[in-house]
Amino acid sequence: MRVAFLGLGIMGRPMAANLVKAGHEVTAWSRTPGKLVEGARVAASPAEAAGAADVVWICVSDTAAVDSVLFETNGAESALREGMIVVDSSTISPARTLAIVARLAERGVEHIDAPVTGSKIGAESAQLIFIAGGEEAAIARVQPLFQAMGKLVKHMGGHAMGQAAKLAMNLQIAMIYEGFAEALALATKLGVAPEKLVDLIQSSMVRSGVIDYKAPFVLKRDYSPNFPLRLMHKDIHLTLDAAREARVKLPGLETVEEIYEVAHDEGHDDLDYAATLMLLEKWAGIEVGTAATR
Amino acid sequence: MRVAFLGLGIMGRPMAANLVKAGHEVTAWSRTPGKLVEGARVAASPAEAAGAADVVWICVSDTAAVDSVLFETNGAESALREGMIVVDSSTISPARTLAIVARLAERGVEHIDAPVTGSKIGAESAQLIFIAGGEEAAIARVQPLFQAMGKLVKHMGGHAMGQAAKLAMNLQIAMIYEGFAEALALATKLGVAPEKLVDLIQSSMVRSGVIDYKAPFVLKRDYSPNFPLRLMHKDIHLTLDAAREARVKLPGLETVEEIYEVAHDEGHDDLDYAATLMLLEKWAGIEVGTAATR
Numbered sequence: 001m002r003v004a005f006l007g008l009g010i011m012g013r014p015m016a017a018n019l020v021k022a023g024h025e026v027t028a029w030s031r032t033p034g035k036l037v038e039g040a041r042v043a044a045s046p047a048e049a050a051g052a053a054d055v056v057w058i059c060v061s062d063t064a065a066v067d068s069v070l071f072e073t074n075g076a077e078s079a080l081r082e083g084m085i086v087v088d089s090s091t092i093s094p095a096r097t098l099a100i101v102a103r104l105a106e107r108g109v110e111h112i113d114a115p116v117t118g119s120k121i122g123a124e125s126a127q128l129i130f131i132a133g134g135e136e137a138a139i140a141r142v143q144p145l146f147q148a149m150g151k152l153v154k155h156m157g158g159h160a161m162g163q164a165a166k167l168a169m170n171l172q173i174a175m176i177y178e179g180f181a182e183a184l185a186l187a188t189k190l191g192v193a194p195e196k197l198v199d200l201i202q203s204s205m206v207r208s209g210v211i212d213y214k215a216p217f218v219l220k221r222d223y224s225p226n227f228p229l230r231l232m233h234k235d236i237h238l239t240l241d242a243a244r245e246a247r248v249k250l251p252g253l254e255t256v257e258e259i260y261e262v263a264h265d266e267g268h269d270d271l272d273y274a275a276t277l278m279l280l281e282k283w284a285g286i287e288v289g290t291a292a293t294r
Numbered sequence: 295m296r297v298a299f300l301g302l303g304i305m306g307r308p309m310a311a312n313l314v315k316a317g318h319e320v321t322a323w324s325r326t327p328g329k330l331v332e333g334a335r336v337a338a339s340p341a342e343a344a345g346a347a348d349v350v351w352i353c354v355s356d357t358a359a360v361d362s363v364l365f366e367t368n369g370a371e372s373a374l375r376e377g378m379i380v381v382d383s384s385t386i387s388p389a390r391t392l393a394i395v396a397r398l399a400e401r402g403v404e405h406i407d408a409p410v411t412g413s414k415i416g417a418e419s420a421q422l423i424f425i426a427g428g429e430e431a432a433i434a435r436v437q438p439l440f441q442a443m444g445k446l447v448k449h450m451g452g453h454a455m456g457q458a459a460k461l462a463m464n465l466q467i468a469m470i471y472e473g474f475a476e477a478l479a480l481a482t483k484l485g486v487a488p489e490k491l492v493d494l495i496q497s498s499m500v501r502s503g504v505i506d507y508k509a510p511f512v513l514k515r516d517y518s519p520n521f522p523l524r525l526m527h528k529d530i531h532l533t534l535d536a537a538r539e540a541r542v543k544l545p546g547l548e549t550v551e552e553i554y555e556v557a558h559d560e561g562h563d564d565l566d567y568a569a570t571l572m573l574l575e576k577w578a579g580i581e582v583g584t585a586a587t588r
Contacts, residue, residue, distance in 0.1 A: 094484055117498055117499070118499075129494075129497060129498060131494060152497060154490070154493070154494050154497065156486055156487075156490050156491075156494065157485060157486055157487060157490065158485070160484075160485075161484070161485055161486050164480070164481055164484035164485065164486050165481055165486050165490070165491055165494055167480065167481075168477035168478070168480055168481040168486070168491055169477070169494065169495070169498060169500055171473060171476055171477045171480065172470075172473040172474060172477050172495070172500045173499075173500060174473070175469055175470065175472060175473025175476070175546070176466075176469065176470055176473055176500065176502070178469060178546045179465060179466040179468070179469025179470055179473075179546060179547075180466060182465055182469070182544045182545075182546055182547055183462035183463070183465045183466045184462070185542055185544075186458070186461065186462055186465065186533070186536070186537055186540070186542045186544060187458055187459055187461075187462040189540045189541070189542045190388055190454075190455070190458035190536065190540055191451060191452070191454075191455055191458065192450055192451055192455050192458050192459050192462070193450075193451060196448070196450050196451065196459070197450075197459055197462055199448070200423075200425060200448050200450065200459055200463065201463070201466070203423060203446060203448065204411055204423060204463060204503065205411070205412075205467070205502065205503025205504050205506075205507060206463055206466045206467060206470065206502065206503065206504060207502060207503055208470070208499065208500065208501060208502035209498065209499025209500065209501055210499050210500060212499075213499060239480070242480070242484065243480050246480070246483045246484055246578070247483070247578060247579060248479055248480045248483045248574070248577075248578040249574065249577040249578060250476045250479075250480060250574075251476075251549050251550075251552065251553060252469070252472045252473060252476055252546060252549055252550060253473075253476055254549075255545050255546055255548075255549040256545075256546060258545065259545060280542075280543065280544075283542075283543040284540070284541060284542040284543060285541060
């Protein structure tokens with residue numbers, strides 16, 4: 001298929017590369033000039049990319065960026081033709097997604113919201129899970145593209161339901177990790193060796209993919225960003241905004257958000273979100289390199 | 295071995311029954327008269343039970359109850375002899391555990407803290423995990439008893455480290471479930487079908503044994519107590535007390551505790567702790583039986 005790929009960040013670039021690998025004709029555009037994907041053509045604007053495609057795939061950082069690639073001067077909208085499909089793999093506002101769906105429908109263009117889970121490694125290995133909202137028929141039409149980039153498409157319901165479910169997933173990741181970090185800080189201060197706590201977790205019903213993945217890095221205090229703190233922070237904001245609009249109270253997530261605010265203030269934005277543990281350790285007076293890492 | 299088993303509650307009774315099944319000579323005592331375990335002798339007091347035993351196994355509801363079965367009039371202490379071992383499978387204060395260890399040591403009695411994870415079903419099927427603190431040699435001596443009641447003993451370190459690690463585990467269970475409940479409330483209010491969210495969770499890194507176990511009950515809004523809310527509430531209190539004493543800040547758990555306070559005020563103590571979801575649904579105006587259970 002002919003695909004315009006908009007956004008070549010930490011996720012978008014390997015996703016576009018996997019489309020090329022699967023034999024699709026990709027025209028790529030990135031806000032940052034000079035980003036390339038081998039085998040893909042480069043477009044000077046979202047409009048130029050969309051003009052050469054039947055499907056426009058968006059993977060940018062936030063709601064404002066999606067609005068910009070679609071609707072600003074030289075945005076993709078100006079090149080959209082009836083029957084085209086726009087797929088948005090960014091994680092953005094469900095409410096704004098519904099407004100975009102309506103605006104594109106006026107031009108006879110279909111929209112699928114399909115944020116992903118699986119982070120950088122999943123993008124590189126084509127093992128992403130797409131969390132999709134929209135019409136069944138449209139999702140079926142782009143199935144070959146989903147297959148080229150992921151292992152699974154979960155159809156959550158109508159428009160914006162992919163975004164709603166994605167927020168609900170990241171909420172859980174943030175809470176699972178905060179629970180782990182608080183448990184680790186407490187157990188360490190009380191005298192339990194961190195590796196022993198992790199071993200116990202792995203043998204129990206507390207075990208999850210989140211901690212399976214994070215624990216080895218945390219035990220080494222390796223906070224190199226797989227999922228940067230600032231992006232998790234952004235998703236938490238988005239989730240609390242959506243919750244406020246929908247009149248849903250999320251006390252746990254509100255508290256976790258306060259911790260991310262402090263982490264931001266202390267300059268940890270570009271570390272992995274696992275670095276929120278550093279704050280708990282600091283507040284508890286745990287000296288890493290001694291008790292915490294023995 | 296000759297075992298005095300003190301406490302025949304939701305956990306203690308099946309544990310004592312499994313000791314009998316494995317051929318051990320059990321003398322049981324329960325605060326509530328009339329509770330029996332087939333094949334076990336009944337003692338009129340903890341002291342009488344301990345007098346007929348080499349190992350005293352305690353499984354009661356809280357720190358005060360442990361103090362009482364050991365040190366009150368007709369408490370087990372008065373019948374303890376040098377070389378005996380006291381094993382405490384209750385979940386209690388790590389700090390108080392250290393004080394008990396010291397007091398028993400004066401009589402030449404060893405102590406192992408061995409709280410369990412696996413709840414009622416694990417106790418019945420002899421699949422408990424014991425989270426143990428104390429001397430390696432003492433733990434080795436009671437290995438046949440651990441084997442009769444559980445599938446695994448995790449030795450976490452010196453005295454009270456089993457209690458410390460147990461608190462860290464329940465902290466995580468409470469946080470994982472709160473994350474799930476907030477995710478479910480938000481997604482439901484935004485229009486995602488609850489079963490679809492659960493299915494997505496099961497396919498993702500968010501999956502955990504906690505939610506594998508709870509989700510089927512939650513989808514049916516079946517809050518019959520497997521782990522009663524009042525006991526989880528008690529453990530959260532205990533954890534926050536231990537954290538305060540150790541100068542560890544646990545912001546997430548503090549917030550979850552507030553939710554349990556409200557659940558207690560609203561009379562949900564004897565439901566499963568999963569019933570904390572009811573509060574989120576109430577605050578969000580989600581009508582169960584319609585949107586939430588469709």
